[in-house]
Amino acid sequence: MSRRAFHRASEAERRQDLIAATLDCIAEFGVQGATVRQIATRAGVTGGLIRHYFESKDQMVQAAYRETMTGMTRAAIEAANSTDGDARTRLSRFIIANLTPPVTDPRTLSLWAGFIGHVRIDPVFGEIHRENYAVFREALETLLAAFFKEIGRAPAAEACRAHSIAINGLIDGLWIEGSLAADMFDERELAEVALRSVEAMLGLPQGGLSQDGRTTD
Amino acid sequence: MSRRAFHRASEAERRQDLIAATLDCIAEFGVQGATVRQIATRAGVTGGLIRHYFESKDQMVQAAYRETMTGMTRAAIEAANSTDGDARTRLSRFIIANLTPPVTDPRTLSLWAGFIGHVRIDPVFGEIHRENYAVFREALETLLAAFFKEIGRAPAAEACRAHSIAINGLIDGLWIEGSLAADMFDERELAEVALRSVEAMLGLPQGGLSQDGRTTD
DNA sequence: GCGAAAATTATTCAAGCGTATAATAACGGC
DNA sequence: GCCGTTATTATACGCTTGAATAATTTTCGC
Numbered sequence: 188m189s190r191r192a193f194h195r196a197s198e199a200e201r202r203q204d205l206i207a208a209t210l211d212c213i214a215e216f217g218v219q220g221a222t223v224r225q226i227a228t229r230a231g232v233t234g235g236l237i238r239h240y241f242e243s244k245d246q247m248v249q250a251a252y253r254e255t256m257t258g259m260t261r262a263a264i265e266a267a268n269s270t271d272g273d274a275r276t277r278l279s280r281f282i283i284a285n286l287t288p289p290v291t292d293p294r295t296l297s298l299w300a301g302f303i304g305h306v307r308i309d310p311v312f313g314e315i316h317r318e319n320y321a322v323f324r325e326a327l328e329t330l331l332a333a334f335f336k337e338i339g340r341a342p343a344a345e346a347c348r349a350h351s352i353a354i355n356g357l358i359d360g361l362w363i364e365g366s367l368a369a370d371m372f373d374e375r376e377l378a379e380v381a382l383r384s385v386e387a388m389l390g391l392p393q394g395g396l397s398q399d400g401r402t403t404d
Numbered sequence: 405m406s407r408r409a410f411h412r413a414s415e416a417e418r419r420q421d422l423i424a425a426t427l428d429c430i431a432e433f434g435v436q437g438a439t440v441r442q443i444a445t446r447a448g449v450t451g452g453l454i455r456h457y458f459e460s461k462d463q464m465v466q467a468a469y470r471e472t473m474t475g476m477t478r479a480a481i482e483a484a485n486s487t488d489g490d491a492r493t494r495l496s497r498f499i500i501a502n503l504t505p506p507v508t509d510p511r512t513l514s515l516w517a518g519f520i521g522h523v524r525i526d527p528v529f530g531e532i533h534r535e536n537y538a539v540f541r542e543a544l545e546t547l548l549a550a551f552f553k554e555i556g557r558a559p560a561a562e563a564c565r566a567h568s569i570a571i572n573g574l575i576d577g578l579w580i581e582g583s584l585a586a587d588m589f590d591e592r593e594l595a596e597v598a599l600r601s602v603e604a605m606l607g608l609p610q611g612g613l614s615q616d617g618r619t620t621d
Numbered sequence: 622g623c624g625a626a627a628a629t630t631a632t633t634c635a636a637g638c639g640t641a642t643a644a645t646a647a648c649g650g651c
Numbered sequence: 652g653c654c655g656t657t658a659t660t661a662t663a664c665g666c667t668t669g670a671a672t673a674a675t676t677t678t679c680g681c
Contacts, residue, residue, distance in 0.1 A: 215525075216525065217521050217522060217525045218435070218436065218521060219435065219436060220525075293524060296524075297521065297524050297525075300517065300520040300521040300523075301521040303517040303520075303584075304434050304435060304514065304517040304518040304521065305434060306517070306584065307510060307513075307514050308432075308433060308434045308437075308514075316584070320584075320585070349597050349600070352578075352581065352589075352593075352594070352597050353574070353578070353597045353598070353600075353601045355577070355581060356574055356577035356578035356580075356581050356594075356597070356598075357570070357573055357574045357577055357601070358577065359576070359577030359580050359581060360572070360573035360574055360575065360576030360577025360578070360579075360580070361569075361570070361573035361577070362577075363573075363576050363577070363580070364569065364572060364573050364576060367520075367523065367533070367537075368537070372569075376569075377569070377573075380566050380569050380570045380573070381570070381573075383566070383570075384570045384574070384601075384605050387604045387605045387606075387607065388601050388604045388605060389604075390604065
């Protein structure tokens, strides 16, 4: 039996590889199926190496969770900021980015679902979740406030909170719906449902948000 | 070492006990922590008994998933049907039931989260999910259609579908938000946000849905 | 190039897993 | 009140898991 060939990689990319392999395994086999050996195989290394880069398997999974969540949030925020000025367009791009791939995507949901069950059990998972949720909600509230200002409205803080809760909920829910049953929806359908719903929720005229908002690609 | 005392139970309640113990363990320790031994301890029996009632542990977990999901859907549907006539009240009660305990509840979410990761991996889970989703969506669409009829509107089928997708998404998302961060929301807040949002989404006057809708308890 | 340090593989270990089987207690028909 | 059947406990088995350790290869300062 010949010994496996060495392949030495930089610390950064090896960690990245291991996290990617972890995510692959979770998406494919669920958290239960993401064993140290399976992950190592997927990453093309031997099991022992994992503990050279992470103190424990748990810690690696936590890193994978962190990366998944920050990746999703970042994607949406960057989509919003990819244009300048116009608050309406930024808000609408934020919503669209959340409801189209790669954010709304069966694999992403599989990952999220695998992780979310840990949030209330493992305090580290809880912390990662809270942190990410706060970032997301703040981004949404900021976009919303800018939009209100742009159209010359200044709702009370209370109403602002309610709007942001509702929109956040709508995005989350449609995200789940779309990711769980991607085959039931047109690529654009969910995003358009969301835009029209948000328009209605904010009391805007039809097209007050979506117009031009989908000329993104 | 004295032998554990026998306690003989009827098949129905023993199965129920085992499922309840499974759910307890999943809620408390996650799916990973719900081992045969842990579940047996929680149910006050020895591990071997599980295989006397279920062909395998997987099958028992599937039964637990089925029960959790049908329980949630049933709770909401029964809340809607607990009143007669008035379609507006029934729709609003349906929404409220979904966004108040025991449906919106950290433990319920823990269970759901633990399970949902299996939906795309285990075909039995997938089947249970699809079945339940269909029941829920159809209940919502029926309530919605009755409500439209009641207020003398007859939207196109396409618009109906869009409305039901959006409302379903809103409910799902607020349900997650409320269950994940129950401490951030007033008991009634989410339900009211939902009612006002649905009013807006359907183009109703404010209070067109919620009025009297919350005099439920 | 040499030798220490680091990276990677290979092997081993104890614990826990789901399951199978054997022993035992309770029940029901007669 | 005995006996077959079934529910339940107890024990054992084989396998997988995460982790620890030992062996081997590479890198790099000098």
